[in-house]
Amino acid sequence: MRSEVFGRRRLTQVAAAAVLTLAVAAPAQASALVALPAANMEAVLKAAQIDPRRADSALTPGSKDSVLLVEQALAAKGLLTAQYVDGHFGTSTISAYAAYQRSLGYTGIDASGLPGQTSLQKLGAERFTVGNVVTAGAKVTYHGALMNTRTKAMLVAAEGLLGRQLGITQGSYNPGGVGGSAGTHDGGGALDISVSGMTAETRTTVARNLRKVGFAAWVRTPSQGDWGYHIHAIAVSDPDQSSGAQHQAGDYYLGLNGLANRGADDGPVVTPKLTWEEYQRS
Template structure:
């Protein structure tokens, strides 16, 4: 073999090797090109969808929900007919079964995705973008128990006001029967307004809504309670079902009470629907 022929063989071999390496790289890239599931939008649908009388989809969320449902179906936890992009009661039940299969219980198996269970569900099927976490469940604000996410939200709202927020009830408590279970989980607080003027009360509602709370000024004519503000942190994964139903009401411009009447907040104190992570992004 001449030197020239040998160089040609080596060159040809190098081309083949490079082509094989390129094919391997392409396959590797394709394997990693999984769809991204936006956890913020999945949580939004998990609050807004279940109380609906139909299977209407939450704008922007359905394509992410359907990936979650496909994964639940693949694990035998959700019927194929329920893989529809609507995070309804069947999907909540299926997701709770998935959480229990991971060894979770209580609030950790409430059927609402947490970052760890959602990541585990997506293994080999999807990645998780914009994860939402409650942080510690034993933080406090003004001496009342809240989780880290709620504490940060309250601090941000407090910073918008020239008076301080005073909590009359925190989260993770069932001590007040008139709360109808809304405080059993995370993300929900009641705020005392006895020392505030009417304008200050409404401005407090607006500040809370601005950072991502579903918040309403409650009055004695609505129930067995004094004037106060009830606030539920939109998209808190620890939220009890009763509180999630209130977020559904808030999304559709209602009052979050059993009457589901129209929100009585004056228009000057309303803001666009949002949640904490979205508010932080500006």
């Protein structure tokens, strides 16, 4: 009888210990099940192009929460001071992100401070996930010019709107480029388009339709620089952009002409200004 009582007492003690173990483990398990916040890569890229070109510390609409996640992660790595963790992807955040890219072994354009998918996902490990991913795609040749698959898709869409094909005088990934390009063609998303045989009205129509699908596009004239008439186009939010192309994309959003003088935009008005991804959803 005493043995039976002892057995029941032992089972009760074991059961109590099991309950206590589950109670202690529950918070940790619950914590593991909490979903990480998501950083919207489209929003981060847009802010990283626009914010460094602002004269103030205004925020790019729709980007604050995602930019804060990136800045908090950079601060946790000791790359960004607390005062700049503010949702504004300005020059300090660009510099901090470039330092992070270099820590991963990236060099050149790959360490420009413009977030790419791989570096963003690594930065967010155990802190945030990455949504609305933007990829440049593989390098391809189209109309005899080098570009990436994202830029090609954008150009094909613009040609569809125009009902004509366009000639390319300078493509992407062209370090050094031609005279006056100021490094904008060193990376992805940059094109110079021939306007040979086009009237002034047609040139404007081409630039307008390039803008509709997500290019920052301007008709360049001989009076503006050491070049002939052509259309200069930058694929907005191309993650392979050179620093010069990033600056032009930012200036486009801010209503500027993309030139060194940072004059008013002289291109056709397109509202709203869209990225390629936004155009596809529209």
